[in-house]
Amino acid sequence: MIEKRNFRKTLKFYQKLLQKEKRNKGSEVKTMLSKLKGQLEEMRSKVVYAEQWGLEPCALPVIVNIAAAHCDTLDFSPLDESSSLIFYNVSKHPRGGRQPKARVLQAGTPLGLMAYLYSSGAFLEGYVQQFLYTFRYFCSPHDFLHFLLDRISSTLSRAHQEPTSTFTKIYRRSVCLLQAWLEDCYAVDFVRNAGLLGRLQDYLSSQVRRGAGGTHPPGGDLEDPKDVEEDARPLNALCKRLSEDTVSRKSFPWRLSRGNGLALPHHKERQYSIASALPKPCFLEDFYGPYTKAGEKGPYFLTEYSTQQLFSQLTLLQQELFQKCHPVHFLNSRALGVTDKSAAVPRASSSESLSAKPCSLFLPNYIQDKYLLQLLRSADDVSTWVAAEIVTSHTSKLQVNLLSKFLLIAKSCYEQRNFATAMQILGGLEHAAVRQCAAWRILPAKIAEVMEELKAVEVFLKSDSLCLMEGRRLRAQPTLPSAHLLAMHIQQLETGGFTMTNGAHRWSKLRNIAKVASQVHAFQENPYTFAPDPKLQSQLKQRIARFSGADIAVLAADSGAGPRQAASEKHSRKIQDKLRRMRATFQ
Structure with missing residues (x-):
C-alpha cells in the first residue's frame, strides 16, 4: 500500500544518503540525514502507535x-x-x-x-x-x-x-x-x-x-x-x-518525500467556496493578477524563448493548479457534467445543462466541491490558446514556427512526465481549423512525427488507469497527470452497481476507485523544481486569458486563413482530378 511504499522509499533514500555521507563529509548531507532520520522515526512511531x-x-x-x-x-x-x-x-x-x-x-x-x-x-x-x-x-x-x-x-x-x-x-x-x-x-x-x-x-x-x-x-x-x-x-x-486557521497534517504521514529530497513544508489548506467553484476562464483572477492589455505581446514572443523555457514555465503554471486538487475532487465527476467528449466542462449559464443534470453517485445531502471543473476549464483554455495562436498567424512561416514550437514543447512535456500540458497542446493541435492549415504540408518530417508520438502517448494514458504508477524509477519522478483522463478512468470504475443483492456495498469496487484517485496525492508529493520566470509566466497567462472561450473557427475566418485554405484545397483537388484522368488514359 501507499503507506508502506512511502516508508520503504524514505528508508531507501536515507540509506543512500548515509553512504554518500561516508564518502563525502558535507554539512549539507549531514543536515539532510538528521532531518530525514527524524521523519522516519516520526512515521514509524505514529503509524505503529495508531496500529x-x-x-x-x-x-x-x-x-x-x-x-x-x-x-x-x-x-x-x-x-x-x-x-x-x-x-x-x-x-x-x-x-x-x-x-x-x-x-x-x-x-x-x-x-x-x-x-x-x-x-x-x-x-x-x-x-x-x-x-x-x-x-x-x-x-x-x-x-x-x-x-x-x-x-x-x-x-x-x-x-x-x-x-x-x-x-x-x-x-x-x-x-x-x-x-x-x-x-x-x-x-x-x-x-x-x-x-x-x-x-x-x-x-x-x-x-x-x-x-x-x-x-x-x-x-x-x-x-x-x-x-x-x-x-x-x-x-x-x-x-x-x-x-487554528487550518488543520495540521503531521500526525499521520500518508505522504512523505518520494526519494529525491526532503518533503517540502505544507502550505495552509486553501478553502474552496461556492463562488470559487463556479466555472471561470482558465485561471482564477487572483491567479492571473491584473490584466493589462496594453503591455501584451503577440504570438511572436513565443519564438523569443527556447523550448525548455516555455516547457518549464507552463509546467509550473499547471503544477500550481494541480497542487490544489484532492483525490475526492475526481470522484462522481459525471454528476458535475464531465463527459468523454472534448467539451468536458459544461457552461454554468446554460439552462439546458442544468435541466439535464446527471444523477449523483454520492448521497443526496453531500455538498460536492467543484474544483475539478476549474481544472478542466483551465486545460480547455490552454488548448484554445494553442489553436488560436496558430490560426491567427498571418504568414505561413510564422505558422510553421509556432507548430514546431508547440510540438517540441509537448514532446518535452511528455518526456518529463507533464502529461497534463502535453495533452492540452495535443487538443489544440487537433482542432479542425488547425489541422486544415497549409503549414502542416511544409513542416519538417522530424517535427511532424512528434504529432504521432503525442497520439501514441494519449493511447497509452487511456490504456490503464494505473499506467503512470508503473516502474519504480519512473514513479519517483515528478508527474502531472491529465485531469480529464484521470476523471474518465474513475468514471469507468464507477460504472455499474455499488451494492450487492443483499444490500452490502462492494468494497472491492470502492478500493479500486480509491487506488486510482490516490495517485493525485502521490504525484503531489514530488513537485517540479524549475526556477520560476515571472515575466514569461505573466506573458503566458495574458495570452491564455485573451483567448479564453474563443471560437477558433471564427478566429480562423477573421484572420483570412479559412478562405485561403479553401482556395488551396480547391486547387489541390483540381490537380488530383487531372492526375486521375491522365492515369485513366494509360489503362
Missing part, C-alpha cells in the same frame, strides 16, 4: 453494538461480522511450514465498513485512507462523524476505568480516525459544511469542559508519545487544532 489500538476481526461486532444509540439516518441494526462484512480467502504459499489463508474484504454494510476501520492493520494496509476517499458513496459525513463521536462518548468513561480493555482501544482508535479524517479531508468535508464543523467543535468543547471539571480522559492518545507534553489529552488537542 496498536486495532482489534481482531472477531471483535468488530463490539464496535457496532457498543453505542447506546444508533446512527440517526443509517437504517442498519447491530449485526454480527458474518452479515455485515463479506470476505474472500486468498491462498498464499506457506512460509516456515505454516501460513494461514489471508482474508480480503469484499463487501460490507455501511456500519460494517465503518467498524472495519478498527481492525488491526487498517492503517498499514491502506484501508483507512481508502475509506476516507470513498465513504461518501454510501455514508454522509454527518453519519460518519456521528459514528465516531458515538464511539468516543460510549467508551470514554470505561476506557478511563480499564486502561487495558477493549474499550480503551476503541476510544483511542476513534480519536486517531477522527484526526486522520480532519488532516486528510478537512478541505473537502468540513470547510464547505459549516454544520458539520460546528457540530464537531461543539462536541469537542463540551468534552474539554467536562474534562476540566474532573472527568479526565486517558492522556497521550492523539499524538505520538513524544508529543504527550504538548497535547496531554486527545480531545483537547483536537479542539486546539480546530481553533
Whole structure:
C-alpha cells in the first residue's frame, strides 16, 4: 500500500544518503540525514502507535453494538461480522511450514465498513485512507462523524476505568480516525459544511469542559508519545487544532518525500467556496493578477524563448493548479457534467445543462466541491490558446514556427512526465481549423512525427488507469497527470452497481476507485523544481486569458486563413482530378 511504499522509499533514500555521507563529509548531507532520520522515526512511531489500538476481526461486532444509540439516518441494526462484512480467502504459499489463508474484504454494510476501520492493520494496509476517499458513496459525513463521536462518548468513561480493555482501544482508535479524517479531508468535508464543523467543535468543547471539571480522559492518545507534553489529552488537542486557521497534517504521514529530497513544508489548506467553484476562464483572477492589455505581446514572443523555457514555465503554471486538487475532487465527476467528449466542462449559464443534470453517485445531502471543473476549464483554455495562436498567424512561416514550437514543447512535456500540458497542446493541435492549415504540408518530417508520438502517448494514458504508477524509477519522478483522463478512468470504475443483492456495498469496487484517485496525492508529493520566470509566466497567462472561450473557427475566418485554405484545397483537388484522368488514359 501507499503507506508502506512511502516508508520503504524514505528508508531507501536515507540509506543512500548515509553512504554518500561516508564518502563525502558535507554539512549539507549531514543536515539532510538528521532531518530525514527524524521523519522516519516520526512515521514509524505514529503509524505503529495508531496500529496498536486495532482489534481482531472477531471483535468488530463490539464496535457496532457498543453505542447506546444508533446512527440517526443509517437504517442498519447491530449485526454480527458474518452479515455485515463479506470476505474472500486468498491462498498464499506457506512460509516456515505454516501460513494461514489471508482474508480480503469484499463487501460490507455501511456500519460494517465503518467498524472495519478498527481492525488491526487498517492503517498499514491502506484501508483507512481508502475509506476516507470513498465513504461518501454510501455514508454522509454527518453519519460518519456521528459514528465516531458515538464511539468516543460510549467508551470514554470505561476506557478511563480499564486502561487495558477493549474499550480503551476503541476510544483511542476513534480519536486517531477522527484526526486522520480532519488532516486528510478537512478541505473537502468540513470547510464547505459549516454544520458539520460546528457540530464537531461543539462536541469537542463540551468534552474539554467536562474534562476540566474532573472527568479526565486517558492522556497521550492523539499524538505520538513524544508529543504527550504538548497535547496531554486527545480531545483537547483536537479542539486546539480546530481553533487554528487550518488543520495540521503531521500526525499521520500518508505522504512523505518520494526519494529525491526532503518533503517540502505544507502550505495552509486553501478553502474552496461556492463562488470559487463556479466555472471561470482558465485561471482564477487572483491567479492571473491584473490584466493589462496594453503591455501584451503577440504570438511572436513565443519564438523569443527556447523550448525548455516555455516547457518549464507552463509546467509550473499547471503544477500550481494541480497542487490544489484532492483525490475526492475526481470522484462522481459525471454528476458535475464531465463527459468523454472534448467539451468536458459544461457552461454554468446554460439552462439546458442544468435541466439535464446527471444523477449523483454520492448521497443526496453531500455538498460536492467543484474544483475539478476549474481544472478542466483551465486545460480547455490552454488548448484554445494553442489553436488560436496558430490560426491567427498571418504568414505561413510564422505558422510553421509556432507548430514546431508547440510540438517540441509537448514532446518535452511528455518526456518529463507533464502529461497534463502535453495533452492540452495535443487538443489544440487537433482542432479542425488547425489541422486544415497549409503549414502542416511544409513542416519538417522530424517535427511532424512528434504529432504521432503525442497520439501514441494519449493511447497509452487511456490504456490503464494505473499506467503512470508503473516502474519504480519512473514513479519517483515528478508527474502531472491529465485531469480529464484521470476523471474518465474513475468514471469507468464507477460504472455499474455499488451494492450487492443483499444490500452490502462492494468494497472491492470502492478500493479500486480509491487506488486510482490516490495517485493525485502521490504525484503531489514530488513537485517540479524549475526556477520560476515571472515575466514569461505573466506573458503566458495574458495570452491564455485573451483567448479564453474563443471560437477558433471564427478566429480562423477573421484572420483570412479559412478562405485561403479553401482556395488551396480547391486547387489541390483540381490537380488530383487531372492526375486521375491522365492515369485513366494509360489503362
